[in-house]
Amino acid sequence: MSDFSLPEPRFEIPVDALAELEAELPSGTLLDPSLGVEAYSRDETEALHYEPQVVARPIATADVSAILAWASRHRVPVTPQGARTGLSGGALPVFGGVALSLERLDRIRRLDLADQIVEVEAGVVTGQLQARVREEGLYYPPDPASRDTCQIGGNIAEDAAGPHSCKYGTTRRYVLGLEAVLPDGSVIRTGGANRKDVSGYSLTQLLVGSEGTLAVVTAATLRLIGYPAARLTLGLAFESLERGAQAVLEVFESGVEPAACELLEARALELVHASSPLPEALRDARSFVLLELDGPSRELLLDSALRLARRFEPIVPLVAADERDRQRLWEIRSKIGSAVKHYSTYKEIDAVVPRSSLAALVRAARRAADAAGLECVCYGHAGDGNLHVNLLRGRLEEDEWNDRRDRAEDELIEEVLRLGGAVAGEHGIGWTQRRHLRRAFSPAALDLMVRLKKAFDPLGILNPGKVLP
């Protein structure tokens, strides 16, 4: 495989080069070091911490271009950052250098109701974009659970998904065009406002999911759709994990296409219950399936929901009567992330398998965790076959935890690949999942990825050390 040179483990920017950068940018672009770079040294991945030497917060594409052209001249590592909610360490400045935060490129440039498209800058917060377009009766479906903080640029870089990707697909499906800056500072525009476009290679789709390693996205043109007229949320509790996983399959077989289909296994329910009590009816459940249906009228949805509830005979069916009930049901799902975090240090494996292998994946996770003597908690986007397996550290010493975690992770990834699955469903490879790529791809495929990286970034300055093993 082609090799790829990385910067020094801890790159220091020469003082005169720093002065040159400062002179080229509008004042205030570089964060005053006295304000601290701490926040830009972390994302939401475990307890990892890597300090950049400089934090740049440009307000225009031209400034991003100037920063990258300067970085190429001086061979300084640059790490693009959105809201730093990433879960695989992609935004961590592991080699120091510049943390390039896109947070101040936060304008909605154009909302076109006739074409149902919106052009936004990279730093627009996903939830704010959703709220704005909803005012016009439009819907931007990608809904990572972090949507109140994460940014469109970060979503594009990760091809972020969420519960409603089950019916509506991931971020990729909505990106029609990009404005991006290459590592040498040149600005490119890919795609545009057209709903179809097969002119040349799709650079747009290549950049989506590239985790900030090929180019820095400064703006995007996104496709919108009409907001569904009615929604109905249904919770089904089962006496076993198998029944829950089987119900997920049967929902799709029944011809109902759920907008969202989530699964929590028993340990996940216990942890949620420990942080805020679950409804009495759910306390004996061994698995919980949360379904959301959407369509033209509530009556039709209710009919489908009742048919499903009768078909599966769950311990208890819970149908949300109104928006408050709906929120309550979704809270069971949305609280699990913080409940796990509160309980223990953890390592999350974001595995995805064909939907029919979901129960096998949960069993494999348990086996791998048991063999390593670790506790594990599973939940996730069942409709997409995407399970978040959380291995818990508990009271283990650092070395012991690292060893057991790696063993469990390796065994589980092996099984995921055997089931025809993939290493990362939605959280990316970033910094923490790289070692699994060698098992997931052939040397020829990996070599092609390295050559693509070199074509975009011959000096290796953009987000070095990420994605490629």
Ligand SMILES: Cc1cc2nc3c(=O)[nH]c(=O)nc-3n(C[C@H](O)[C@H](O)[C@H](O)COP(=O)(O)OP(=O)(O)OC[C@H]3O[C@@H](n4cnc5c(N)ncnc54)[C@H](O)[C@@H]3O)c2cc1C
């Ligand atoms: C509580 C919680 C819930 C979550 N739920 C989900 C979920 O349901 N689904 C899901 O998919 N993810 C989820 N995530 C993960 C995370 O929120 C997503 O990966 C999100 O897309 C990251 O966006 P960000 O703006 O925080 O990007 P960051 O974390 O800052 O960066 C992520 C990656 O994108 C790159 N990047 C950022 N901006 C740009 C840019 N403008 N140009 C080029 N590269 C860039 C970075 O270099 C990095 O590699 C969750 C995270 C948390 C903490």
